[in-house]
Amino acid sequence: MDDLSPDTRQLPVVRLKPKAEARAIRHGFPWIYADELVTDRRTQGLAPGALAVLEDGERRPLGLVTVNMKSKIIARMLDRDPESVIDQAWFAGRISRALAHRARLYAQPFYRLVHAEADGLPGVVIDRFGDLAVVQPNAAWAEILLEPLVAALVSVTGVTTVIKNGSGRARGLEGLDEEIAVIHGTAPEGPVKVPMNGAIYMADLIGGQKTGLFFDQRENHALAARLAKGARVLDIFAHVGGFGLAALAGGAESALAIDASATALALAGQGAAASGFGDRFATRQGDAFDVLEALGTEGTQFDIVICDPPAFAPAKPALEAGLRAYERVARLAAPLVAPGGYLILCSCSHAVDLQAFRNASARGIGRGGRRGQIIYTGFAGPDHPVMPQLAESSYLKALAFRLDG
8 A cells, every 4th residue: 555645545444355246346336335345443433425445355455435334335436546536626527528428419408417326426416407507415425525526517517506406315325414405606596497309398406306307208208209299198297297298399289297296287387388389288186096097987098198107116125016006007007098009108216127117017008908019118318327337327217018909
């Protein structure tokens, strides 16, 4: 360790247990679990989010990590170079690289700018809305180093307002409190207009779900728009109108949006009006399962039905219950699809892989008395890159079925 820089020599050292698999870490896996690390008194005394040099069982350095003894992910790899200094310049390098990719993809600055581990910033999510950005510091180290992170974000992108969205399950797993606040610039006066797939969406960056809008479904919204010309569309779990507004932009005859949140449906209505097709858009507030059952009783059918529910299985303990819920959605939705129409089913559950979701969806469609063919399999858009070594970073699945006549 004598060749390390003075800054790095001051950092504590944490070590993998002798039988822990260092090969995966060397090949890019970014997480170290609690049972893989030597947790002596010195390590246990590290504050959540502390930086440390990680060594293998033979005391060879593997890189610079952040440690949180309160988390099942006890350490996260920040940099393969153990001499790295995590400061504003370091953050600027990571954000600049992420920005260069998004700038190639999108003509307008509305996208996910940073997607956690896949963009080299573990536990950090940043969504950009033009001159505004919403940061989710979902890991303890990012909470501690939020100031240089935000300074780098402003410097690299030129955004004038940065909002911290410190909410959600991930922060709880890190032992972090909830907080939503404007940490740079001034708060927006109201919902922000977001152009996407030919429609205008209204994003509530302060009081909305997550960062206010789900950019991850952009490519799947586009598929719905391609199918939608002249179609009657039903958008279940619509939030602010994601699929429904895209379908209307694609030429749908009508779209009915269903959601439990009156606030979300109001934003969807505002988006439809701003897009110029408010006369073809309608909403119905209520529990999605109750509405699906009611529509089935009414005998109503649509040319396209989309179901984009919240995560029914956010973690492995909820897997079986989550799969039953996805099957139920498919069973209730399938009879609502007109002969030869389309059913689009989505899952954002980390614990549900594509095969399990496909099987649950097919079972549900069959139990709903229908048969069909899969005509499309979709994932999160390219502004949500996947880290090859981390299967958990590929969470979103979308299946489009064309049902029998």
